[in-house]
Amino acid sequence: KHILVLHGPNLNMLGVREPKHYGSDTLADINAQLYQRAKSAYISLSDFQTNSEAALIDRIHEAHGNIDFIIINPAAFTHTSVALRDALSAVAIPYIEIHLSNVFAREPFRHHSYLSDLAVGVISGLGSQGYLLALEYAINQLTIKA
Numbered sequence: 001k002h003i004l005v006l007h008g009p010n011l012n013m014l015g016v017r018e019p020k021h022y023g024s025d026t027l028a029d030i031n032a033q034l035y036q037r038a039k040s041a042y043i044s045l046s047d048f049q050t051n052s053e054a055a056l057i058d059r060i061h062e063a064h065g066n067i068d069f070i071i072i073n074p075a076a077f078t079h080t081s082v083a084l085r086d087a088l089s090a091v092a093i094p095y096i097e098i099h100l101s102n103v104f105a106r107e108p109f110r111h112h113s114y115l116s117d118l119a120v121g122v123i124s125g126l127g128s129q130g131y132l133l134a135l136e137y138a139i140n141q142l143t144i145k146a
């Protein structure tokens with residue numbers, strides 16, 4: 001069983017970037033916590049961060065047939081990308097959409113997501129803990145189905 005964690009544009013700047021919205025954890029901090037938890041559950045995990053919409057879509061295509069669950073923070077592509085939606089739909093891998101900030105408490109353009117209706121679920125506003133909670137769910141699902 002293999003889980004893929006995808007981080008979209010500007011998330012490489014976590015820790016520096018608008019801590020009021022995104023907290024002080026770096027992407028490396030978040031990934032380290034995820035790897036530690038996955039390891040303790042004997043689940044393999046991979047992560048990928050990119051600022052490129054094309055690279056993100058290519059990575060999703062590559063996941064077809066070898067990834068069982070995706071945890072994705074699509075960042076700004078959430079609100080803009082039909083292509084990202086189509087990629088996730090094409091591979092048909094269950095996914096949870098994560099946002100560090102509560103997008104519904106922010107600008108109206110962040111209230112719409114092209115991905116949410118196809119997601120297993122959405123976590124928004126719980127900071128870096130959101131990723132760990134999503135991972136917990138994915139582990140449960142994959143362990144039950146094992």
Ligand code: DQA
Nearest residue numbers: 073074075076099100101110
């Ligand atoms: C975000 C929310 C998005 O609106 C924003 O563009 C991001 C990060 C979040 O994690 O809260 O880059 O996905």
